[in-house]
Amino acid sequence: MKFNKVLDNCKIYEAGKPIELVVREYGVDTKDIIKLASNENPYGTSPKVIEKIKELSKNMFMYPDDSMYELKEALAxxxxxxxxxxxxxxxxDQILDFLIKAKCDENSKILMAxxxxxxxxxxxxQTGCTILKTEDAMHNLEQFEQMYNEHKPDMVFLCLPNNPLGECLDREDVYNFLAKVDKETLVVVDCAYMEYASYKDAKKAIEPADLIEKFPNAVYLGTFSKAYALGGMxxxxxIGQVNLIKTLYKIRPPFNITTLSLAAAIEALKDEEFVNECIKLNFDEMKRYEEYAKRKEFSYIDSYTNFITMKFDNKYISSDVAQKLLERGVIVRDLTSYGVNAIRITIGTQKQNTRVFNILDEVLALLDKQENL
Incomplete structure (x- = not known):
């Protein structure tokens, strides 16, 4: 059977390994597994959200409010x-899909890091368009500008902070770049981790209202999956100019999120105290990873997210480290597929991180021993 030819060049997205897989393949007890591969909030969901879900679970047979009025009003x-x-x-990421379908076809170009x-x-x-990438792994706006002027792409993606590396551009630099972009070019500013970045450094903070007022061709993306701890929802x-959003509604399917997802997001917005405490704990614990990397003489990327990227240079092979950790029940993200000899580790709880350091010590000692044989 023949399929759309553009799919021949499409890779399948590799999500972080689930706990169930590690139990099946390596025989690790569920209680001993630490999942630090998908940048989930390790402190769980706000208790207020959980109570709301219990209350509304009896309504699961009903379709959600397709206008999403209450959630949109809360976000507004x-x-x-x-x-x-x-x-x-x-x-x-569903909004990403809408945006690309709205703007691109096989004759289009998209620029990204x-x-x-x-x-x-x-x-x-999936649309058959041409993908343009900068030479530098991280966001280098000089290269973005050079490639933009050379290729005139239809879309530009800025991931602020950047996943999977963790770096983040200053707002002023972003705005200076956007001022040079033609108004017919759609710029997607993906701020999935912005709650973390703005907490750590106010110079990184991008406010949606300010962004779309200054740059009508820009759209701001946010999520409840990270700081708000609703990855499973x-x-x-x-957030964009009205005409842009109206266009996206032509693509959006009806009832595209669930009744419980709507309720959870609405309730999560009411508990900013919980979110802020999670973010504070995240950066407190991140310092321990930075100190660990320094002791081991690894380089790491200064992170504005809830994860840290540890680079091994020529000391170790990241896929070996990730595999040995996996066999011991610690799930991290190997970045080999991105062309980087590094692992990305979600910042866990204090207890989880202490175990990770101990197991990582064990793994590195084992790899050192194998190297010396």
Whole structure:
């Protein structure tokens, strides 16, 4: 059977390994597994959200409010925009899909950093468009500008902070770049981890209302999967000018998120105290990873997210480290497929991180021993 030829060049997105797989393949007890591969909030969901879900679980037979009125109003209040500026999706990656379908075809070009969120390229290739990447792995705006001027892409993706590496551009630099972009070019500013970046450094903070007022060709993406600890609920959103959002609604399927997802997101927005405490704990624990890397003489990327990228240079092979950790029940993300000899580790709880350091010590000692045989 023949299929659309553009799919020949599409890779399948590799999600972080689930706990169930590690139990099956390596015989590790579920209680001993530490999953630090998918950048989930290790402190779990707000207790207020859990109570709301219990309350509404009896209504699962009913379709959700397809207008998503209450959630859009809550987001509009939070970000000082109008509800008409907002579209909600099954994770912010569904909004990515809408945006690319709205703007691109086989004659289009999309510009992005060399190492960034894989779905930009995957969705782009599904339309048959040309993918352009900077030479540097991290966001280098000089290279972005040079390639933009040379190729005149239809879309530009900026991941702020960047997944899977963790770096983040300053708002002023981003705005200076956007000012040079033609108004017919759609710029996607993916801010899935912005809650973390703005907490760590106010110079990184991008406010959606300010962004779309200054740059009508830009769209802001946010998610409830990270700081708000609702990864399992798959709820994200896009914020842009009304005409752009109306266009995306032509692509959005009906009832694209669930009744419980809507309720969870609405309730999560009410518990900012919980979110802020999770973010504070995240950066407290991240310092321990930075100190560990320094002791081991690894380089790491200064992170504005809830994960850290440890680079091994010529000391170890990241796939070996990740595999040995996996066999011992620690799930991290090997970045070999991104062309980087590094692992990405979600920042866990204090107890989890202490165990990770101990197991990592064991793994590195084993690899050192094998190297010396």
């Amino acid at each position: 209040t939070k970000y000082s925009v109008e509800s008409q500026n907002i579209i909600v999706g099954a994770g912010s 060399k190492t960034t969120f894989a779905m930009y390229e995957i969705y782009g290739r 798959r709820t994200g959103y896009g």
